[in-house]
């Protein structure tokens with residue numbers, strides 16, 4: 001008998017839920033609504049909102065628009081986006097997650113502080129929308145490092161103020177802190193701020209336990225989601241029989257025949273309805289007397 005379970009802790013974080021609710025609320029008023037970048041790193045959810053009328057644009061397209069409404073997603077944006085909006089009479093529907101907003105303010109405040117010889121370092125993924133928004137608070141001056149091995153990018157003749165992208169791992173952040181701590185001289189100041197979002201970090205131990213408790217795991221996530229890649233890697237560490245799938249078309253049904261317990265889980269960008277679809281595809285495949 002196969003037992004299939006959806007992880008109750010997987011799915012959208014509150015930042016993403018709020019952004020999607022805002023989009024749906026605006027769309028229900030019937031006005032044209034643009035979204036700067038994918039509202040969430042999940043194609044299926046982006047497609048669903050597209051059918052409701054949401055038009056996804058990139059930054060080049062944004063700069064060409066005038067007199068329209070544009071939604072900013074949970075990742076946040078650098079100050080120049082708001083300047084462009086002011087110039088082009090664009091009404092901003094700001095769905096920047098409050099956690100990201102707080103971090104942006106924290107970095108801006110430190111950057112504007114009159115201390116000289118300071119350097120702001122962000123532990124994060126180069127080019128990620130949230131990181132671009134954070135670097136934007138420092139006029140593009142912050143140094144981005146993706147892992148402890150990249151600390152040579154940092155100027156150790158300056159005081160160092162370290163922050164983290166909200167979705168990075170606590171473990172990786174600890175490694176960066178340790179590596180900088182070993183290299184910095186006593187005459188320099190080193191301050192680090194653990195700005196990792198607990199919506200993500202707290203999921204990890206629970207997700208690991210969930211993955212370990214099942215014979216077979218389907219981790220549902222868009223391929224562009226950095227949170228998805230990261231959480232999937234955690235599943236694989238505890239259960240080698242874990243598979244990353246974007247939707248039901250990617251299920252290998254041969255695997256299902258052999259599994260006693262099947263777990264379905266996902267990232268902070270994975271819609272609950274998509275995990276329900278996977279559940280349904282599996283139960284439809286299995287003979288009813290085996291579930």
Ligand code: SF4
Pocket residue numbers: 013014015016074075097098099100166167197198199200268
């Ligand atoms: S992961 Fe955390 S910081 Fe990022 S959008 Fe979700 S709630 Fe906000």
